[in-house]
Amino acid sequence: MNQTIPSSNIFSAEKSAAEPKRVCVVGASGKLGQYMVQHALDRGYEVVGVCRPQSVVKLARFGDRLQIVPGSTNDPDVIQKAVTGCGGVLTVLAPWGAQQYSSGTARAVLKYARPDARLVFSCGWHITRDGQDVYPLGLRVFVKVFGWLGRLTRLAELDDQVEACRQIFASRTRWTVVRGSDLEEGESQGLPVWSQHVGDAMLVSNRTRRTDFALFMVQALGDEVLIHQAPAIVGRLSPSALSYVGAVANA
Numbered sequence: 001m002n003q004t005i006p007s008s009n010i011f012s013a014e015k016s017a018a019e020p021k022r023v024c025v026v027g028a029s030g031k032l033g034q035y036m037v038q039h040a041l042d043r044g045y046e047v048v049g050v051c052r053p054q055s056v057v058k059l060a061r062f063g064d065r066l067q068i069v070p071g072s073t074n075d076p077d078v079i080q081k082a083v084t085g086c087g088g089v090l091t092v093l094a095p096w097g098a099q100q101y102s103s104g105t106a107r108a109v110l111k112y113a114r115p116d117a118r119l120v121f122s123c124g125w126h127i128t129r130d131g132q133d134v135y136p137l138g139l140r141v142f143v144k145v146f147g148w149l150g151r152l153t154r155l156a157e158l159d160d161q162v163e164a165c166r167q168i169f170a171s172r173t174r175w176t177v178v179r180g181s182d183l184e185e186g187e188s189q190g191l192p193v194w195s196q197h198v199g200d201a202m203l204v205s206n207r208t209r210r211t212d213f214a215l216f217m218v219q220a221l222g223d224e225v226l227i228h229q230a231p232a233i234v235g236r237l238s239p240s241a242l243s244y245v246g247a248v249a250n251a
């Protein structure tokens with residue numbers, strides 16, 4: 001396993017001057033989306049959320065603090081309307097259904113977001129940018145089985161999430177693709193730590209609180225270091241992250 005991780009991979013939650021004022025959360029009604037809306041509001045951003053019409057009700061608790069644009073996230077007209085005036089766009093790449101939902105969503109965001117906007121996308125560890133990731137057996141089996149079952153039942157398209165990320169990696173926008181480990185609910189532990197490649201020792205615990213995944217996405221809006229990066233994240237209090245932090249402190 002590699003252990004070539006700079007200490008800059010542990011960053012603080014302070015606000016940076018580069019942060020946008022108005023941000024759009026694409027896929028706002030899901031679990032990750034709702035956490036991102038909350039964190040973005042907590043940071044004082046104006047927030048616009050996009051979600052399917054049948055899911056608007058899930059956002060009721062935000063009241064008039066959240067502007068909602070109802071519609072499919074892969075509908076270019078919906079995205080064009082929602083991202084207007086936004087300096088940042090946080091996009092949940094959802095692999096659900098059999099209608100190229102992820103790649104359609106990514107395409108619309110890449111096309112209609114402001115050229116100078118910070119674009120932050122979510123996906124899982126299974127996405128690789130440079131083929132240098134070393135995957136645990138359990139994840140390889142899961143991807144094979146879930147991918148096959150998803151295609152068979154037409155309920156999910158993992159391959160389309162791969163295609164979405166291929167488009168993002170090839171784009172000249174100011175993107176970051178955040179690759180989440182296995183997720184769990186629970187109180188925040190603070191910002192996750194990250195590494196370039198799955199297989200790096202700091203990531204071995206493969207566990208992040210969902211609220212902290214969202215925190216990392218929102219924090220990435222103002223972090224120039226993460227532009228054109230695909231950080232793989234893990235909870236900062238997970239055993240593998242704690243070992244890494246200890247090793248850096250003692251170096």
Ligand SMILES: NC(=O)c1ccc[n+]([C@@H]2O[C@H](COP(=O)([O-])OP(=O)(O)OC[C@H]3O[C@@H](n4cnc5c(N)ncnc54)[C@H](OP(=O)(O)O)[C@@H]3O)[C@@H](O)[C@H]2O)c1
Pocket residue numbers: 027028029030031032033051052054055058092093094095096097101122123124125179180181182183210
């Ligand atoms: N779950 C994990 O363990 C895990 C692990 C690593 C990374 N991730 C990544 O984290 C992100 C969020 O995943 P999540 O599992 O936590 O789910 P989530 O936040 O609940 O988000 C699911 C999203 O998919 C939408 N959706 C559900 N069914 C759909 C359908 N048939 N057609 C179109 N959209 C549909 C939901 O919209 P509605 O609200 O309208 O239903 C929601 O926006 C994803 O990018 C995923 O790749 C997840």
